[in-house]
Amino acid sequence: IPVPMLPSGESTLWNSLSPPGLEPLVTELCTALKPRLQPGGSLLTGTGCVLLRGPPGSGKTTAVAAACSRLGLHFLKVPCSSLCADSSGAVEAKLQATFSRARRCRPVVLMLTAVDLLGRDRDGLGEDARVVATLRHLLLNEDPLSSCPPLMVVATTSRAQDLPADVQTAFPHELEVPVLSxxxxxxxxxxxxxxxxxxxxxxxxxxxxxxxxxxxxxxxxxxxxxxxxxxxxxxxxxxxxxxxxxxxxxxxxxxxxxxxxxxxxxxxxxxxxxSQAVGAPKIPSVSWHDVGGLQEVKKEILETIQLPLEHPELLSLGLRRSGLLLHGPPGTGKTLLAKAVATECSLTFLSVKGPELINMYVGQSEENVREVFSRARAAAPCIIFFDELDSLAPSRGRSGDSGGVMDRVVSQLLAELDGLHSTRDVFVIGATNRPDLLDPALLRPGRFDKLVFVGANEDRASQLRVLSAITRKFKLEPSVSLMNVLDCCPPQLTGADLYSLCSDAMTTALKRKVHNLEEGLELASSALLLTMDDLLQAATRLQPSVSEQELLRYKHIQHKFAAC
CATH class of the missing domain: 1.10.8.60 (Helicase, Ruva Protein; domain 3)
Incomplete structure (x- = not known):
């Protein structure tokens, strides 16, 4: 049975009056609870019930204990998992007993952890009306005249959306654990x-x-x-x-x-x-040196993202872009560009592929979209990168799914994009090969309103920059001439094609080294060198991944959207 206590006076990290990183939350809790301690305070302020929302491990219990220490209150912590039972009557009896025990320890803060566990039926799908009514009665019907010294309730949850509406409205104060700066x-x-x-x-x-x-x-x-x-x-x-x-x-x-x-x-x-959860924020380790060519594209992206970060005072009117759409043939470096921008601007990077968010259960796909944006706000400054955006947000009314899942996902995505205007330092970058398949509402101002075409490298100078970026970590023989290698390649190449060329050449070099080791011609400690012959052999076998007809089609799409 939980025993009420005064929080420990030991000067440990988590028992202090101002636990590091949680001082603002402790102050907010004290502000919400303190009026009930004044004479007649309950008549003016009503019940002293606080709902504290925050993810697991965010310090909710630590903050409540610190607030109790500051105000000189007893602290009674009861996990709601211990109140669950097989029948509604048993849960009701446990609730009544818990509140009775708390009344004997006044002045006290009764902390109900994971309160969202209460009020569900046995299947966990619907509400248990009897338990909800009992909990609401206990929270609201505390007699202000007889409740002196007071009994105050702080309930915690990491899933506020699972709380029954009647329980949530019984808390006059709702606090959220702020994101750590x-x-x-x-x-x-x-x-x-x-x-x-x-x-x-x-x-x-x-x-x-x-x-x-x-x-x-x-x-x-x-x-x-x-x-x-x-x-x-x-x-x-x-x-x-x-x-x-x-x-x-x-x-x-x-x-x-x-x-x-x-x-x-x-x-x-x-x-x-x-990363097992959808959208885990990370710091990528990709620099501009890893991205060859694409100078104009880099410039446009940095103007959209770096300028608001370095000069927020210039954009105080709120006229800022937060959405970029990279489109073009596959293999041109769209994903690499987004990671490089995140690294260069010191932003966290949250990568999401469209199919990862789709779920068979009704409402879960929309919840996944909300969760992605919630994680981004928690990790700000942050870039959300939607890869294969056309698979996540196709034109509404054409998806063909009987339940209308994709239409609801698109609507939820639009709502979250509109909400970014009130959130600083969160940027969204989408990548797609087919912008013509996207829902037109996504391309309107305030959403993905900046379209950037990332095309194939058609001139030797840009191809040389890409090839130099790929091979900069390789050991090349002094006789290697990358320009001579490119002269043996097809004229139109994407970054993926050039990466394939280097990979093929490296495989040839590895085979040669293994053969020389077996013959005793080389030492195992000797470095693996790429020769001119390795690269030329790979160049003769190289086939472009995007044909000339496909490139023309992508350029036609580019001109179509550039004219919009």
Whole structure:
């Protein structure tokens, strides 16, 4: 049975009156609860019920405990999972008993965690009217005259949309856990690492920037994963290789410095785990040097995205573009461009393919679209990149699905795009091969109103820039002339074609090296070199992925939309 308590006075990180990163939320909670503590305050303010919304691990319990400490209130935490039962009557009895126990501990804050679990029927699909009515009665019918000192309720949820309407309206105060800013993430990381030895190369400010969209629990998990990675690194090093298991345990207990590589490995693990959900924000590692050519396209994209970030005061009237549509033949570098922009502008990158959002259940596809934009706002400044946009937002009325799923998804996407005008530092980039298949409403002003054509490289100079960008990480023989290689290639090539050429040449070089190793002609430690012959052989076998007729069709589409 949960026991009411005064929050601990220990000076630990999470028991402080101002937990790092959560100070604004604690202040908001105190502002909502404090009037009930004044004489006659309940007559003026009504019930002291607060609904606190936020994702799991965002610090809701920590913030409520800190608010109770500031106001000198008892704190009774009850998980709503412990109130669930097989029948409505049993749930009702548990609710009544919980509130009765809380009344005996006044002044108290009764915290109901995951309140969205209450009020559902056994199938979890509909509402349990009896439980909803009981909970609403307990929240609203607390007698102000007899409730002194007061009983106040703070309920938490990570899925407010699952709350029955009658329960949600019983809370006069609704607070949302704010998204952690870069400065708040830095303060949390500094607090978490105060007593940890860090390597000299560890840059917490840079780490905080890379953790965009993380909540308090994620940052705590980052430290745990980093410590585990450091322990593994020490065990696998030559120093600890001959040690006994007991010695290794003592070493881990004694502590050792956390290095930048430990944090990098931990961050990669967390982002991989998050990427199982639709749209996990990441920081891409693609620079302009990886994108050859496309100078005009780069300029247009940077003017749309970089200008509002560097000079927000110039766009204070709200006349800014937030949507870009990259269209053109496949393999021309549309996705690579979007990642490079995110890297160069220090933005998080949230990549979504159209089919990932489609779900067989009614309403779930629209919920997925809302979730993507919610994640982007949490990770701002952020770029949302919709790949294969034509598969997600085809013209309404032509999709042919009996349930009208695609039409509803398009409508939801339009609503979210319109809502971006009130959200700073969130940009949307779409990519498609067929802009003529998109719903026309997407291309209206305020949505994807800036169309940028990303075409094939038709002149040797631009092809040389692309080929140089691809081969800059390769080891080439001094005799290699990339221009001579291009002279043996077809005239019209996309970036994907040139990547295929390099991949084919690398395969030839690998086969040659394996043969030489087997014959004893080379050492295994020697570098893999690409020769002129490797590249020329690949060039003679190269077939363009886009024919001349298809390129003409894409140019016709370009002129059609340029005239709109």
């Amino acid at each position: 870069e400065g708040q993430r830095l303060s949390i990381l500094q607090a978490l690492t105060t007593h940890l030895p860090l390597g000299q190369e560890v840059n917490l400010a840079q780490l905080a920037r890379r953790c965009a969209g993380f909540v308090v629990g994620d940052l705590y998990a980052l430290l745990t994963h980093s410590s585990r990675a450091a322990c593994t690194r020490i065990k696998n090093s030559g120093v600890a290789g001959s040690w006994s298991e007991e010695d290794e345990g003592e070493l881990c207990a004694a502590g050792f410095p956390l290095l930048a590589e430990d944090f990098g490995q931990a961050l990669e693990q967390l982002q991989t785990a998050h």
